[in-house]
Amino acid sequence: MLGGWPLLSLLIWLPILGGAVVLWTGRDNADRARWSALAVAGLTLILGLVLWFGFETGVAGMQFVERAPWIESFGIEYYLGVDGISMPLVVLTAFSTLLVVIAAWEVVRYKPAQYLAAFLIMEGIMIGVFSALDALLFYVFFEAMLIPMFLIIGIWGGPNRIYATLKFFLYTFLGSVMMLVALIYLRGQAGSFAIEDFYGLGLPFAAQVLIFLAFLAAFAVKVPMFPVHTWLPDAHVEAPTGGSVILAAITLKIGGYGFLRFSLPIAPEASMALDWLLIGLSLIAVVYIGLVAMVQEDLKKLIAYSSIAHMGFVTLAFFLIFRIVAGEGTRDGALLALEGGLVQMISHGFVSAAMFLCVGVLYDRMHTRRIADYGGVANRMPVFAGLFVFFAMANAGLPGTSGFVGEFMVILASFQAGFWYAAIAGLTLILGAAYSLWMIKRVVYGQVRNTQVDELRDINARERLLLGSLVGVVLFFGVYPAPLINVMAPSLEALLGIVMPAL
Amino acid sequence: MNFEMPQFAMAAPEIWLGVMVCVVLIADLFDRSQQSRLAFFLTQLTLLGAIGLALYTHWGMERAITFNGMYVSDSLAAVLKVTVAGLSMVTLGYSRDYLRQRDLLKGEFYLLALIANLGMFVMASASSLLVLYVGLEMLSLSLYAMVAFDRDSRIGAEAAMKYFVLGALSSGMMLYGMSMIYGASGSLLIDTIASHAAAGDNLLLMAFGMTFALVGVAFKFGAAPFHMWLPDVYQGAPTSATAFLGTAPKIAALALFLRLLVDGLGDLHDQWQAMAVLLAVGSLAVGNLFALVQTNFKRMLAYSTISHIGFLFLGLIAGTPEGYSAALFYAISYGIMASGAFGMIILLSRRGFEAEMIDDMRGLNDRHSGFALVMLLLMFSMTGIPGTVGFYAKWLVLQSLIDTGMIWLAVVAVVFAVIGAFYYLRVLKAVYFDRLESPVPIEAPAGQRAIVALNGGAILLLGLFPDRLIEICRIALGL
Numbered sequence: 001m002l003g004g005w006p007l008l009s010l011l012i013w014l015p016i017l018g019g020a021v022v023l024w025t026g027r028d029n030a031d032r033a034r035w036s037a038l039a040v041a042g043l044t045l046i047l048g049l050v051l052w053f054g055f056e057t058g059v060a061g062m063q064f065v066e067r068a069p070w071i072e073s074f075g076i077e078y079y080l081g082v083d084g085i086s087m088p089l090v091v092l093t094a095f096s097t098l099l100v101v102i103a104a105w106e107v108v109r110y111k112p113a114q115y116l117a118a119f120l121i122m123e124g125i126m127i128g129v130f131s132a133l134d135a136l137l138f139y140v141f142f143e144a145m146l147i148p149m150f151l152i153i154g155i156w157g158g159p160n161r162i163y164a165t166l167k168f169f170l171y172t173f174l175g176s177v178m179m180l181v182a183l184i185y186l187r188g189q190a191g192s193f194a195i196e197d198f199y200g201l202g203l204p205f206a207a208q209v210l211i212f213l214a215f216l217a218a219f220a221v222k223v224p225m226f227p228v229h230t231w232l233p234d235a236h237v238e239a240p241t242g243g244s245v246i247l248a249a250i251t252l253k254i255g256g257y258g259f260l261r262f263s264l265p266i267a268p269e270a271s272m273a274l275d276w277l278l279i280g281l282s283l284i285a286v287v288y289i290g291l292v293a294m295v296q297e298d299l300k301k302l303i304a305y306s307s308i309a310h311m312g313f314v315t316l317a318f319f320l321i322f323r324i325v326a327g328e329g330t331r332d333g334a335l336l337a338l339e340g341g342l343v344q345m346i347s348h349g350f351v352s353a354a355m356f357l358c359v360g361v362l363y364d365r366m367h368t369r370r371i372a373d374y375g376g377v378a379n380r381m382p383v384f385a386g387l388f389v390f391f392a393m394a395n396a397g398l399p400g401t402s403g404f405v406g407e408f409m410v411i412l413a414s415f416q417a418g419f420w421y422a423a424i425a426g427l428t429l430i431l432g433a434a435y436s437l438w439m440i441k442r443v444v445y446g447q448v449r450n451t452q453v454d455e456l457r458d459i460n461a462r463e464r465l466l467l468g469s470l471v472g473v474v475l476f477f478g479v480y481p482a483p484l485i486n487v488m489a490p491s492l493e494a495l496l497g498i499v500m501p502a503l
Numbered sequence: 504m505n506f507e508m509p510q511f512a513m514a515a516p517e518i519w520l521g522v523m524v525c526v527v528l529i530a531d532l533f534d535r536s537q538q539s540r541l542a543f544f545l546t547q548l549t550l551l552g553a554i555g556l557a558l559y560t561h562w563g564m565e566r567a568i569t570f571n572g573m574y575v576s577d578s579l580a581a582v583l584k585v586t587v588a589g590l591s592m593v594t595l596g597y598s599r600d601y602l603r604q605r606d607l608l609k610g611e612f613y614l615l616a617l618i619a620n621l622g623m624f625v626m627a628s629a630s631s632l633l634v635l636y637v638g639l640e641m642l643s644l645s646l647y648a649m650v651a652f653d654r655d656s657r658i659g660a661e662a663a664m665k666y667f668v669l670g671a672l673s674s675g676m677m678l679y680g681m682s683m684i685y686g687a688s689g690s691l692l693i694d695t696i697a698s699h700a701a702a703g704d705n706l707l708l709m710a711f712g713m714t715f716a717l718v719g720v721a722f723k724f725g726a727a728p729f730h731m732w733l734p735d736v737y738q739g740a741p742t743s744a745t746a747f748l749g750t751a752p753k754i755a756a757l758a759l760f761l762r763l764l765v766d767g768l769g770d771l772h773d774q775w776q777a778m779a780v781l782l783a784v785g786s787l788a789v790g791n792l793f794a795l796v797q798t799n800f801k802r803m804l805a806y807s808t809i810s811h812i813g814f815l816f817l818g819l820i821a822g823t824p825e826g827y828s829a830a831l832f833y834a835i836s837y838g839i840m841a842s843g844a845f846g847m848i849i850l851l852s853r854r855g856f857e858a859e860m861i862d863d864m865r866g867l868n869d870r871h872s873g874f875a876l877v878m879l880l881l882m883f884s885m886t887g888i889p890g891t892v893g894f895y896a897k898w899l900v901l902q903s904l905i906d907t908g909m910i911w912l913a914v915v916a917v918v919f920a921v922i923g924a925f926y927y928l929r930v931l932k933a934v935y936f937d938r939l940e941s942p943v944p945i946e947a948p949a950g951q952r953a954i955v956a957l958n959g960g961a962i963l964l965l966g967l968f969p970d971r972l973i974e975i976c977r978i979a980l981g982l
Binding site (some may be wrong): 027070071072073074111115136139140141143144146147149150154155161162165169170173177178181182184185187188214243 | 601868872879883886888889890894898901902905906908913914915921924925928931932935936945969970973974977
């Protein structure tokens with residue numbers, strides 16, 4: 001808490017209540033809706049930055065803790081706090097939402113107030129997910145996310161939006177209700193719903209396996225891991241630009257975050273025993289989905305598959321730690337893998353958001369996402385083309401961009417687990433470069449293909465601001481990742497201490 | 504036999520209702536407005552008074568028994584009565600305009616509702632098989648008449664016929680079971696029965712009686728496989744009757760279960776648990792799977808009711824006070840959700856047009872975004888998404904199941920909850936995603952708008968701060 005202010009509560013409830021206000025005041029005045037949404041999102045980001053700079057680096061424990069009874073008859077608390085794992089994700093959420101609000105400015109014409117309100121409410125809920133320290137509170141936010149996203153895809157989505165939104169909802173709902181059963185069971189064992197009380201329960205192995213599988217159902221769908229990934233390309237293709245940005249930048253991260261916060265520390269022995277499953281699925285995601293991405297004809301689908309491949313890389317890093325320790329016997333290697341995975345998550349948040357915003361820019365002008373409809377865009381939109389190429393390179397992991405830092409750390413760590421892990425993981429760089437560059441070649445370069453492309457206008461100031469800010473962040477963390485790593489390292493080390501206490 | 508003067512004050516809610524039934528009946532005769540305005544307001548006033556009296560006489564009091572052991576006054580009775588009367592007030596509030604538009608607005612409707620309420624009140628406080636049965640029949644007979652209220656409607660008459668025949672059958676079953684229980688224990692008083700059950704006297708005969716009684720209860724609930732009447736009756740009855748029928752009597756059915764099988768035969772829990780598991784899983788399966796294919800909104804709600812009954816039974820299965828209080832919480836929150844859903848049908852209907860198909864909800868967001876929002880809350884609450892009261896209802900039930908070690912049953916329940924999500928989302932698809940070419944704005948009277956807002960607000964508020972209601976349900980079950 002900073003100066004007595006309940007900062008995390010503000011971060012959660014300001015956007016949610018602000019969203020309600022936008023919904024109310026902006027019903028018949030689009031401009032009023034836009035400006036008030038901008039104000040709310042901007043203020044939330046400022047609060048996020050206050051959180052970042054108020055955060056004490058080098059400390060492992062929870063900070064900005066708020067704790068109050070909520071449902072007293074069951075010992076459920078309104079219990080918030082952030083550590084080095086969740087704090088960057090909170091800031092990322094606030095940042096992405098502001099981008100979405102700006103990106104929607106002139107583009108969303110159908111019920112803009114509802115659109116903006118949905119995203120603001122979504123923002124508050126997602127920040128709640130990252131800062132909840134009570135398992136039931138976490139679950140409440142985790143599930144409540146479905147409501148705004150369901151509406152976002154269903155109302156403002158593309159022609160096949162109804163199929164996509166139902167699929168999205170049912171997949172993620174099925175995954176998470178299993179987790180609810182596990183959480184209730186854990187509460188019975190631990191006597192409270194506080195997540196920290198779930199750690200070190202010393203559960204019997206069989207129970208751990210069941211709990212691990214229940215959590216896996218919830219988080220694997222969110223990440224999404226092969227083979228439950230199929231909802232993601234559908235959802236992305238049909239979602240409006242803002243929906244894709246939030247899906248890729250934040251909601252996928254919640255899956256990864258869940259593995260760190262729940263699966264690994266609560267069921268460490270089961271995680272170790274089942275790491276082959278997670279590693280196998282992650283490697284399939286890296287290689288197979290990477291290849292699938294290459295043959296996509298739809299821009300958004302390509303980026304969606306690329307997201308799945310990148311997130312496969314993250315889960316690989318998280319579950320390789322047991323093999324790293326078994327291989328070389330160093331805990332530093334495991335820590336490096338976790339750090340790399342988390343950096344990769346954050347970086348992917350920026351880069352994928354940027355990619356989807358770029359596609360959004362193109363789509364607003366041409367109303368098509370087929371790669372074949374483009375060609376020679378650089379001739380008419382030089383500034384945009386430069387930015388798009390930059391982000392594609394970041395997506396492929398070019399040194400100097402944030403994408404490189406995480407991938408490099410993970411590959412370095414995975415060498416300690418064994419050469420072949422590193423070799424296959426390294427394929428992600430090659431495949432990433434292949435599909436990103438090939439897409440760039442077909443969309444941006446070459447001759448102007450048709451009159452539609454010929455009439456394109458370059459990006460305006462608003463879009464420059466949008467993409468330019470992302471360039472700044474991607475470059476900053478690419479060149480100087482230390483602030484990020486310093487923030488997360490102590491918490492990850494503490495986590496490792498819970499997962500592998502012997503070392 | 505020495506005659507003991509009963510403590511009439513304890514039965515104040517029932518006495519008040521009984522007196523007011525007569526008052527309303529006479530007052531309506533002298534009301535020349537053709538709108539039964541007087542009957543309507545008097546009825547609402549009566550129900551409000553009954554709530555006050557129930558709170559005053561029962562809530563927070565020691566469990567007390569009077570009328571020669573036939574009438575019980577405890578916190579549970581208070582909660583049940585307040586819920587029953589409150590839901591009746593809401594559904595009657597919704598109904599007024601609907602009835603007026605169809606020329607059905609007669610004082611008798613309110614009178615029947617009041618008598619039904621009296622029956623439910625009696626059930627909630629029954630401490631004798633006979634009293635329980637009297638209350639049940641008082642409720643049932645008024646409901647039969649309410650379903651048949653539109654006498655010119657063929658489908659309404661058919662529904663009433665079905666309801667009557669099957670309802671009579673179930674009453675017969677229950678009476679048969681009660682007679683066996685009487686035979687086994689030698690008493691009609693639930694407390695005496697309980698002590699005989701605990702001692703294990705005539706266990707076989709008692710178990711037989713219990714089986715028939717449970718079948719009767721399941722009929723009244725509409726639990727599968729005794730659910731056949733429910734969809735037809737829901738669809739055929741005038742919506743205002745359906746709204747009444749689908750909410751408060753479910754609470755009364757829970758009262759029946761709690762008084763008869765928990766208070767009376769709680770020690771036979773091992774015997775009835777297996778049956779309750781079958782009823783629960785059957786209801787979840789039948790309700791959810793059949794609801795998937797419905798195109799009629801009223802019918803879909805009927806099947807969804809069956810699935811909710813299944814969930815409610817899951818709470819009862821656990822056989823612990825926690826489980827019963829979870830079931831009570833479930834029943835109350837379901838009552839709130841169902842009254843909202845039926846209220847929505849009433850709001851969307853006009854003279855000569857029944858908005859009872861899911862397709863009729865299309866483009867509601869374009870027509871009235873406020874109603875669409877309430878619909879969103881209702882459907883997500885029925886699905887069990889956090890932020891709405893429906894989540895806590897499901898969560899409490901699951902909690903009681905897992906605490907008693909029936910994890911597999913909890914997993915079955917959540918799988919069916921996911922299947923259920925599909926048809927609730929279909930309604931939202933119609934509301935939000937299907938757009939109309941030229942949306943016609945909805946005009947609704949201010950009173951109805953206020954009730955809808957209240958209903959949606961209650962779902963959201965209880966979804967964010969469920970603690971008070973959970974606490975009340977726990978106190979009612981003596982926790």
